[in-house]
């Protein structure tokens with residue numbers, strides 16, 4: 001278990017992280033989300049031991065983590081931190097980099113291990129290519145495989161799929177998180193990508209301006225976000241006054257995701273279309289409801305200034321009130 005207690009940290013005078021406390025059970029996958037600059041990378045570096053926590057305590061399995069002032073080599077031994085820049089040896093091959101920290105006493109099992117990792121990041125064919133000849137996304141995949149090589153107990157990932165094209169990203173995510181679950185490796189992934197969060201994490205931590213404002217099971221957090229900031233980290237979201245749904249003059253606002261609004265030609269509630277954006281599986285429609293802009297998904301394109309009837313399921317309204 002990872003335990004973080006009252007962690008406060010500043011690079012200069014202003015604290016970047018303020019009184020952060022949470023625990024993560026072994027084997028759990030956790031997303032770390034928040035607006036750019038809120039302190040996600042800083043938190044990962046503090047946990048790994050690259051930065052010294054002036055206030056607060058960190059524990060891994062009851063052992064206190066002492067940080068860089070007490071460790072000769074920065075970085076906890078049973079953890080791996082995959083930063084946004086990857087430390088690889090440019091003149092050595094992909095396979096050599098992945099196997100760099102593996103023991104050389106049993107060459108056969110070392111090769112098996114490297115082959116398994118090459119398969120996870122789908123780089124078997126590039127095993128003998130030197131790092132200097134790889135693209136940014138390929139380097140990121142090698143760095144990921146290298147981070148897994150010694151099966152860390154805790155894996156800290158900072159935007160791990162950032163440079164990787166969509167085509168590879170989906171398979172890579174599935175391979176990676178399957179590997180982590182199989183080996184009971186705990187992970188924290190700092191990310192801005194909704195798919196990383198929703199499909200692969202058990203819990204989500206939300207940071208806002210250096211403060212931890214939520215720690216919840218990911219599904220719960222998505223389905224019932226407590227405020228606009230949290231909901232907007234998952235993508236487009238509408239903040240609509242209940243009165244707009246014909247609920248008297250109820251001034252309270254509800255948060256509604258675009259896919260929760262359905263086009264309904266018989267609906268009393270009508271909105272005026274401003275724009276339609278093609279999104280592949282659907283169109284994202286921008287429209288005006290009671291002087292406010294709302295977004296919803298539709299199976300077809302609508303032209304401005306067409307009037308379209310929309311409806312929202314009663315149970316969603318009740319859940320969010």
Ligand SMILES: Nc1ncnc2c1ncn2[C@@H]1O[C@H](COP(=O)(O)OP(=O)(O)OP(=O)(O)O)[C@@H](O)[C@H]1O
Nearest residue numbers: 011012016034035036037038039040041042043190
């Ligand atoms: N080495 C540093 N020295 C001084 N300030 C820093 C340093 N690194 C980061 N900061 C500041 O600390 C704050 C938090 O930065 P951090 O990189 O942790 O944010 P983040 O949430 O990971 O952002 P992003 O999502 O853009 O990667 C920012 O205001 C940043 O400018």
